[in-house]
Amino acid sequence: MVNIKINKAGLLLRKPEKEGGGSMRRSLGLLLLLLLASASAALAADVALTSVGQSPDAVMVKVVMKKIKVEPEYDALMKPAALGSQKVLVAVVGGSSKGLGAAGVNADQEKARAVSLIEGAKKKGMKILVMHVGGEGRRGTLTDLFVNAAVPFADQVILVKGGNNDG
Secondary structure, three states, X not given: OOOOEEOOOOEEEOOOOOXXXXXXXXXXXXXXXXXXXXXXXXXXXXXXXXXXXXXXXXXXXXXXXXXXXXXXXXXXXXXXXXXXXXXXXXXXXXXXXXXXXXXXXXXXXXXXXHHHHHHHHHHOOOEEEEEEOOOHHHOOHXXXXXXXXXXXXXXXXXXXXXXXXXX
């Protein structure tokens, strides 16, 4: 089980930096900024962003990143070969049957892709940030499959409070 704590902003962190208040968007932005800054001042080309589970949540994270002036290299179906000189891989976990179908992959193929990508990023010395921002509505056995596959590789984990109501 991952060691996580709830901060005042309602976010769960594996290794919390500082507790703080404010809106969820601002809190996510600040947390992303802290992680990216800790990865040698990551610039736009230093961040790779992907979905793990093909939910639209990674697109939401991309929007928040743009608000803090970080333009990640985004690919919902990113493969290890797409990794270049980035310093951080942000893997946004959220299972979506509809998203998997649209991508033409099943859950097992998506899990294998994600693990291969994260292992490739680790071999390159990249920091891994796993996020679950879909809340309670994005939880279930499908998302749990992807959470259990991705989180063990994470250097940091960010979850919204509602994403861990079952403990």
